[in-house]
Amino acid sequence: MDFDLTREQEMIRREVRSFAEKEIAPIAADLDAGEHFSSTLTRKMGEIGLFGMIVSEAYEGQAMDYLSYIIAVEEIARVDGSQAATIAAGNSLGIGPLYYFGTEEQKRRFLPPLCRGQALWGFGLTEPTAGSDAGGSTTTAVRDGDNWVLNGSKIFITNAACDMTLGVTVQAITGTRTGGKPEYTCFLVENGMPGFKAVPMHGKMMWRASNTAELYFDDVRVPQANMLGQKGDGFHQMLQTLDGGRLSIAAMGLGGAIGAYEMALKYARSREQFGQPISKFQAIAFKLADCATEIECGRNLLYKACWLRDRQRPFAKEAAMAKLYCSELMGRVADHAVQIHGGYGLMKDYHVERFYRDHKLLEIGEGTSEVQRIVISRHIGC
């Protein structure tokens, strides 16, 4: 077994870490407080190559391995969940489906600005009445000559309603399969198409500096050229996208856990009560020891899933396990971190409270913890 990262992976970690500490850390709390998605910061992340990380150079991607991408997400999440969300959703959900399923023409047209980090693209699966049960969605697309006419709505769609958004990949029902189940197809809906409206959602508890949107489709005419892949491929495309997306959510859990743990350790060593640093109290020290141990477990699980993926081996089970474990890991660590900070941990001046809030989405987005357990239990033969 070789646990060493390559020299390039080490460098990526170092560079992304220093970028995150210098460019994101100083403004993360303000962006969070103001519920402010920053396109300036997003463009800066694009400049250092944080978008299109696994896309080939032909479409102006960065042509990296999956583990490098995951390390980058981890390092951003170590400092701020919202920015990590912009990156993870941008790569896995925005760019991913276009790259894996798009026609040559679609890829040439849409990918370059996304990979340069000058624009964003959303991925619309969830609907007001269809979350975990994505097969229960009701948005429809009906053929009319060379166009498809879309009707319906989507909710909670990341990166889909900011000043950098170009459009969104939308799953819609295009017919009925033999056996009676709906047939799904994905469409690339571009901003400005008549009848398409994207509205930013406000009042989030977490990821407050990430852009989340509600989408409305009211007789939106989408040309056949904007169908992603083949008619009927939609459901399969969505599942495959989510398998990869889970790894980036896991990376956010791991990175966020590391960030919270490091703050807690530093605080515990400097805060004195009863005449000694609180890190000397076994009750505190054991919490930190547990955090360090679990972080190590989470990293090994996640990196192994990436290792499988980079070798084109099946990784869906490990991806679900990593997503489940790392998102819950961050919850436990952020909880300990706030506890170790005492009253200060509840104040915005200390960033652990943001980590405590940001963590919760990870157990819900891209398949809830319950759904991950369903996926895993199927894999192990239950």
Add this chain to the structure above:
Amino acid sequence: MEILVLLKQVPATESLIAIANDRVSIKPDGLKYVMNPYDELAVEEALRIRESQGGTVTILSVGPAKAAEAIRTGLAMGADKGILIDPGNLTCDGLATAKLLAAAIKPMTYDIIIAGHRAVDDDNFQVATALAELLGIPNISMVVKQTLADGKIRCLCTVEGGTKEVEATLPALIATQRGLNDPRYASLPGIMKAKKKPLETRSIADLGLDAAGLQPLVTIKALKMPVERKGGRVIEGDSVAVKVAALVKALHEEAKVI
């Protein structure tokens, strides 16, 4: 423009330094190494010159095999190629380092050499100056701004409390000072591309030198840790006026700074 950049790999400034048992070196275990911060400014300035004038940026470093990491970082920032001069088990002082660099650089064509004015590990302040002397070219140090025109370089340099403007004919060596620029991050694609950029290693023998002529003129006899900083002191007093008076007295008589 053919631009050469000199860089050194040094322990990261936030590293916890411990003195080794020999008392003349530091313990290498667990140290994180980075590019000397002044050399980051040098790489950045070189890239900016290349971007405006065209040309190539070549990085030279004297150090062990591990120092190639710092060169790779420079390549990832955008430099074109790297040369690592590995002195083997020879301990180099500032002059020996300059001699090695001079031997490597003499057969090369270059318009400008950019170095950090010092490396933050040894704080020698010598290599750049000694190298310019060995090459017989002008040397301008503590540069915070430079402009190139008509085969000349004009620099703004910091001097105690102010700046001075100086000019020299190319080829010349300039040494960076903080404020010159804001070094870029190595972009992720830059990191991947750096993999394929040429990086050659040369030994003392490759440079046509021998260790006998490079023996250090200066040797370290002992290293000592700085005295641990004492905690701050709060000036007590009943009123602001009393406190200010006490503070002024302390600054004048104890700290002797005013």
